[in-house]
Amino acid sequence: MVTAKKKWVPYLFLLPGILLFLAIGVYSVGFSVILSFYNWSGIDFSNARFEGLSNFKDFLLGDSPVVSRNFYYALLHNFELAFFQVIIVIPVALVLAFVLQNTKMAGFYRTLYFLPMIASGIAVFYVWKGLFEPTGVLNSLFATLGLDFLVVPEGMLGSSSTSLIGIIITSIWGGLPGTLLLYYAGLTAVDPTLYEAASVDGASKATMIRKITWPLLKPMTLIAVIQMVNGAFQTFENVFIMTGGGPAGSTEVIGTLVYRTAFIDNDYGLASAIGWTSFLVTGLIAIFSIRGFKADI
Amino acid sequence: MKKRMYAMGILLVVAALVVSACSSGSGNGGSEGGAKKTLKMWTWKVAYGPGFEAAAKLYEEKTGIKVEIETFTPDDTYRQKVQAAANSKNLPDVIHYWATNGDSLETSLLELTPSVGDDVLNSYFGPAMDPIRVTQKQVDNWATNKDATNVQKGLKVGEFYGLPLDIGGFFTFYGNKKLIEQAGLKAEAPKTFEEFVTMMETVQKETKVPGLVFGAKLPDLWENWAGSALQIMLNGPEGYINLLERKAQMSDPSNIKVSQALGTIADKGLMMPGILSTDIDGADQAFASGKAAFDLGGTFTMSTLLAMGMNADDIVTFSVPPIAGSKLDKWSTDPFTLTMMSVSKDSKNKDDALDFIKFITSDPDAAIAFSNGAFTVSALKIGDRSKDLSPALKAMQESFATEPGPYSKVQPYIDNRGNHKEWEEYFQSMQSVIEKKMTVEQATKKFDERMKSLAASGN
C-alpha cells in the first residue's frame, strides 16, 4: 500500500462511485430514515406529521398489538429462513464439494449445479408454485415413493404448517450452488504438498482437515453465511409471488410486511421504521458472524 | 495525458446523466409537441381494455382528442405505481381507480365539487356516489383516530375526487350445471345456506369433484364477498354495523352462525384442496376447468369465466343464500360503485381530462360502448337505452335492485374496518379455520378479546 504523492489521486478513483451514491443513495436512504419518525400516507410530504418514536413503539413495544404481532412473526420467519438455510446449505455444500472434488466429470456437474443460481428469479418462482400445487410434482413423487406422510393434500404452499418450508426449499435450491462452487474451488486450491508434508509428520486425516482445509474454507464460509443471512432478511420476491405472506400469515416476512404497510395501508412512516429495524438486526447478525469467525475484513 | 483520461471518465458519467435527463420526461401527458392533443390514462383492469378503447374512440370522434391508455397489472403493482407517480407529480391526466376516498391519493387528484354539477351527478345510479363522496361519519372518525393521516384529517364533508364508472356486486355463487345435474340435483338456486351446503355435499359425493373454490389466498375475500352478506341477512344491517363498531361480540350465539357457515364447509371438507394458495383468477380458472363445482365471485366474474372458455348455459348463478332463520330471507343485489375515474391535479390538460371523465361516465353512447366492451354495468342510468347492451349484460343490469338496499347502509362502516385491526387478525384466523387448525369458537373468541383490548388501549 502506498500514500499517493498527490493527495487527491485516490479520491479521484473514488469519485464516480461517490458521485453516483450522492446522486442516488444519500437521498433515498436519508429520506427513508427520516420517514420512520413521521406519520405519512405518501404523496405530499407537507402532509406528514412528526410523531417521534411512535412508529417504533407501535411495533416494538406493542402499542399497536396487531402490528406488533405481525412484526414479531415476520421477524421470526426471517430468522427461520436464515437459520435453516445456513444449517442445511453449509454442510450439504461442504459434503458435495468434497465428493465432487475427485470426480472425473466434475466440470459437467459444476455446470449443471450452476443453473439454479443464475436462473433464480421470478421465472423460477412461478415454476415452484406449479411444483407445489396439490396435484403437483412433489406430492405425486412422495405418493409414488410410498412416503405418504410427506404428502400435503393442500399443496405445500396451501397449508400454514408447510408453506414456510416451501419457501425455504426454494431459497436453498437457489442458494446452495453458490456455496457449493465456492467450497469446491477452495478445496481444489489447497496445495497438495501441504497434505503430503502433514502425513509425513504423522498427522491424522481429522487433524489435516482441521489444520489445513478448514482455515482455508473459513473465510468462504463467512461470506456464504453473511450472504445467506442478508438474503434471508431481504426475502421478498419469492414470497410475494408464491404465497403473498399466507396462509394465515405463515410466510409473512419483513419484506412483505413493509410492502403491505407502505403500499396497501399507505403507512410509509411505519413501513420505514420496520424496514430500518430489520436493517439493524441484519447488521448485528453480520457483525456477530464476523466476530464468531474471528476474521477481520 | 493523465488528466485527460480522468476527465474523460468523469465526463462519461456526467454525460450519461445529462443525456438521460433530457431524453426522459414523458411522464406528464403527451400534450407538448404534435398537433393532436392527447390525454394519458392509467388503468389496472386488463378486461376493461376494449371498453376503454371503444369509449376513447367515440371521444376522439367527438373532440379530436386522443386518449392513450396504459395498463399495469396486477392490482398491487398498480397501487404501488400510482402512489409512486403521485409522489413525484408524475400521474397521467386521467386515473382509473378503486372507488374509495381517504386513502391519501386526494392530494394529487382534482376535487370535483366546483366542476361537476347536479346535472351530471343526478344522471348516475342513486347511491353511486356514496363510496366516493366524503361523509360526515368519515370526517368524525378521522378527527378522533390517532393513526389517521393529515390528508384524511384535511378532507371535508361532501368533497369528491372521482366520478363513478361502473357498478356491480359481490355475493354471487357460480355453479357448474353439468356437475350439479350429474349428481342428480336440479341446477337451481338453493333457498338457504344450509341447503347450499347439502347441495355441495351431494355433488362432491356423487361426482368426486370438490364442492367449492374461491380466492382464499386473500384473507379477507370470504368476508368481503360472502360473509358480510350472510351477516347482514342474519341480523339485519344493524347487526353487522354493531360488530363493525365494536358494539357486539362475534362469539355471541346470534352472530357466530356466520363464522360457523364457513366452518361447516371446512369441517365437511367441501373446499378444493390448496384453496389457501389460490387467488381470484386461480379460483375462476379451477372452476372453469371443472375442478370445483361452485365458485364464489361477483357480477364481474361472469366475463372472466366466459373468457376462460365456459359456456353461459353451463353456469347457474345465485346470490349468497341466507342462513336459516335470517331476518332477511333473500339477498337483493344491491349494486355499489366498483371503480371511478379521476383527474390528476397536476395535469396540464385538466379541462380536457375532466371533460373526458364526464363523457365516459355520463354520455349514454360512451357508457354503453364502455359497458359492452368491458362487460361491466355502467354507473349511468341509461333507461331504455339498456336495449343496446349485450344480452348477458342487460340481464345482469336488470337483476340489480334499483333502490339503495341494506348493503349501502353498511358500506361506510365497512370502509372504516381497516382501522379496527381485530378484523385483520380475524381474517387470518378464518384461514386457520379453513385448514381446521382453529375452531370457529376459538377464532371468534380471539376476535372479541382483541377487539376489547384494542378498544381499551385506544387503537
Next chain:
Amino acid sequence: MVKSIKHLLLIIYGFACLYPFLWMFGTSLKTSQDALANPQSPFPSGAFQWSTFAEVWNKLNFGRFFMNSGIVSIVVIVGVIFIYSMMGYAFAKYRFRGKKFIYYMFIALLLVPGVTILIPLYINMTNLGLANSYIGMILPMINGAAPFAIFLFTSYFRTISHELYESAVLDGCNSFRIYFNIYLPLAIPAIGTIAIMNFIGSWNNILWPMIIIDSKDLFTLPMGLMYLDSSSFKKWNELMAGAIITIFPILVAFPFLQKMYVQGMTAGSVKM
C-alpha cells in the same frame, strides 16, 4: 461401492437442480387443458405444442422486452465494473484520510432493505427527471451493486503482488495507467464474477423496473412475464413459455462461465 454412492449423490443433486427447468420446458409444450389436468408430469400427454412460444412472443412484443433487458444488463455490468474496480483499486492500493469510513459505509449499503427505500428512491429519480427511462432503471441498479463489487475488487487487488506496482512506477507509469493497463487486466476473474452476478441481478430484477417504467416500450422480460401472468388467466403453458423466453439467454450463456465465476469468488474471499 463408495464411488457409486458418490456418483449417486451427485446425480440426485444434479437432478434436483435440473428438474424445475425440465418441468418448465415440458409444461410450455402442453396444451393449456393438459397443463391444468396433468400438472405433475413434466411431459405433455399429447403431441408437443410448439406454437405457444410464437403466440407468447407475439402477444406481448417479447422481442422488444428482450432488447430492453439486454441494454439494461449490459450497461449495468459495464458501469459496475468500471466504477467499482476504480474504487476497489483505491481502497487496495492507497492510504488516505477517511478510507475506512468510506469503505464501510459502502459495504453497509448491502444490508439496506430494498423494499423500504423504494418510494424515496422513486421520488429521487423523478426529481432528477429520470422516471420512465433506461438511465432511471439502470443507475440505482449500479449503485445497488456497489457493496459486493467494492468488496470483491478490493480483496482481489490486494492479492496482486505489490512489486508489480513498484516496477510500474519505476517505468514511469502514472496511477491511472497502472490501474487501467496493469491491474484491471489482471482482475479478469473478479470482473467475470461481478459481471455474472450483476447480469443475473439486473436480468431478474422486477421490483424497481415495475415502479420506474410506465411505457410498455421499456418493459424488461420479467415485467413482461408478470404482465403475462396477470393478463392471461393463469395459463400455465403460456406462463412457462414466457418463463423460458426470460431465462433462455442466461441458461445458454452462463454455465460456461461458471469456472470464471468461481475463480473470482475464491480469490476474493480467500484474501479478505
